[in-house]
Amino acid sequence: MSVQELIVRRGRRSGVTTMVAVHSSALGPAVGGCRFKVYPRVHDAIDDVLRLSAAMTRKCAVAGLDFGGGKSVVALDSVPGPERRRDILLDHADLIESLDGGYLAGPDVGTGPEDMLVLRERTPHVFCVPEEHGGTGSSSGPTAVGVLAALRAGARAVFGSDGMKDRKVVISGYGSVGEHLATALAAQGADVTVSDVDERRLRAAAERGFGRVRPEQVLGIEADVLIPAAIGGVFGPGAEVAAPLVVGPANNQLTDDAVADDLAARGVLWIPDFVASAGGVVYTLGREAGKLTHEQALDRVEALEATTRRLLDAASANGTTPLAEADALAEARLTSGAGAAFGHTRPESVRPGPLLS
Numbered sequence: 001m002s003v004q005e006l007i008v009r010r011g012r013r014s015g016v017t018t019m020v021a022v023h024s025s026a027l028g029p030a031v032g033g034c035r036f037k038v039y040p041r042v043h044d045a046i047d048d049v050l051r052l053s054a055a056m057t058r059k060c061a062v063a064g065l066d067f068g069g070g071k072s073v074v075a076l077d078s079v080p081g082p083e084r085r086r087d088i089l090l091d092h093a094d095l096i097e098s099l100d101g102g103y104l105a106g107p108d109v110g111t112g113p114e115d116m117l118v119l120r121e122r123t124p125h126v127f128c129v130p131e132e133h134g135g136t137g138s139s140s141g142p143t144a145v146g147v148l149a150a151l152r153a154g155a156r157a158v159f160g161s162d163g164m165k166d167r168k169v170v171i172s173g174y175g176s177v178g179e180h181l182a183t184a185l186a187a188q189g190a191d192v193t194v195s196d197v198d199e200r201r202l203r204a205a206a207e208r209g210f211g212r213v214r215p216e217q218v219l220g221i222e223a224d225v226l227i228p229a230a231i232g233g234v235f236g237p238g239a240e241v242a243a244p245l246v247v248g249p250a251n252n253q254l255t256d257d258a259v260a261d262d263l264a265a266r267g268v269l270w271i272p273d274f275v276a277s278a279g280g281v282v283y284t285l286g287r288e289a290g291k292l293t294h295e296q297a298l299d300r301v302e303a304l305e306a307t308t309r310r311l312l313d314a315a316s317a318n319g320t321t322p323l324a325e326a327d328a329l330a331e332a333r334l335t336s337g338a339g340a341a342f343g344h345t346r347p348e349s350v351r352p353g354p355l356l357s
């Protein structure tokens with residue numbers, strides 16, 4: 001997999017290996033989330049950062065953002081206590097700072113707005129710090145809004161209507177995005193079932209009256225819509241998926257791009273994850289870099305419905321998959337640089353440098 005820049009460094013305070021991948025800065029400085037996770041081997045973390053940074057390039061390009069794709073990963077060998085966690089974050093911040101604005105970090109799996117605040121002690125190249133500190137805080141709400149926008153386009157294509165009343169929806173991963181989605185869909189009259197590996201999250205779902213299903217049963221359960229909102233690598237070659245429509249925020253849902261063809265051949269409409277999950281980054285960068293108002297930024301997120309519809313129409317007209325059409329759109333944008341959502345406004349934190357000129 002080609003990547004523009006990969007820096008792997010052992011932190012001087014913590015001794016923990018942290019890394020940043022800049023997959024592409026063709027459209028602007030690379031943005032991505034900072035993943036904080038225990039990995040069996042450093043090589044697994046490197047694989048993750050490379051794949052995730054490539055997905056961010058596609059995500060930004062399709063969403064019309066004036067940013068490139070990047071990702072950063074903290075490769076833990078065990079879950080740290082609070083003091084060690086702070087040292088690790090400061091080490092990671094030093095690494096981000098060394099890229100001089102070529103990579104901007106937000107939260108990802110294992111990190112949140114409070115962690116971004118720690119990073120900001122050492123580098124300004126951070127977004128999503130808590131609102132009381134001038135950022136936009138958690139992006140999970142806008143991410144859910146974007147998933148719902150893509151879902152409406154998908155539902156019209158599959159069911160002829162985007163009404164969710166009495167539709168059976170299974171959400172894999174009752175985390176922060178999953179909970180937003182479950183709440184919104186239940187409010188629209190959907191019959192919502194959730195799955196999670198964390199018993200506490202399942203109990204929380206039960207208290208809200210949502211149905212529950214074991215994680216290993218998620219793919220086979222009869223439902224109208226399956227929403228992957230947990231982890232990547234959900235669908236491999238020959239995956240049996242009972243729901244006719246799959247759309248969700250989890251990054252890198254396919255073990256391989258070719259699986260999109262398998263799903264299509266089985267009559268499953270899979271909306272590319274990097275399209276459906278773009279709401280968070282569209283909103284956050286719209287507010288923090290584009291200086292849009294809350295309403296204007298949400299409008300950009302809602303526009304993911306039109307983007308998805310265009311991709312589905314093109315796939316249907318050309319006999320291709322939505323993934324093939326999304327890739328073509330990303331490629332066209334990366335080549336021409338056209339259609340940027342926020343002109344060339346940069347986050348104030350980003351100092352002019354070679355990547356920005």
Ligand SMILES: NC(=O)c1ccc[n+]([C@@H]2O[C@H](COP(=O)([O-])OP(=O)(O)OC[C@H]3O[C@@H](n4cnc5c(N)ncnc54)[C@H](O)[C@@H]3O)[C@@H](O)[C@H]2O)c1
Binds near residue numbers: 143172174215
């Ligand atoms: N939060 C965002 O703004 C955002 C933006 C883009 C993409 N995403 C992606 O969407 C997904 C969900 O994000 P989130 O912020 O809600 O994360 P989260 O960590 O809050 O929630 C994930 C949930 O999935 C559960 N889980 C883990 N493995 C599971 C499994 N095998 N089966 C079922 N449940 C499992 C976890 O216990 C947790 O409750 C992640 O893949 C994330 O990378 C999130």
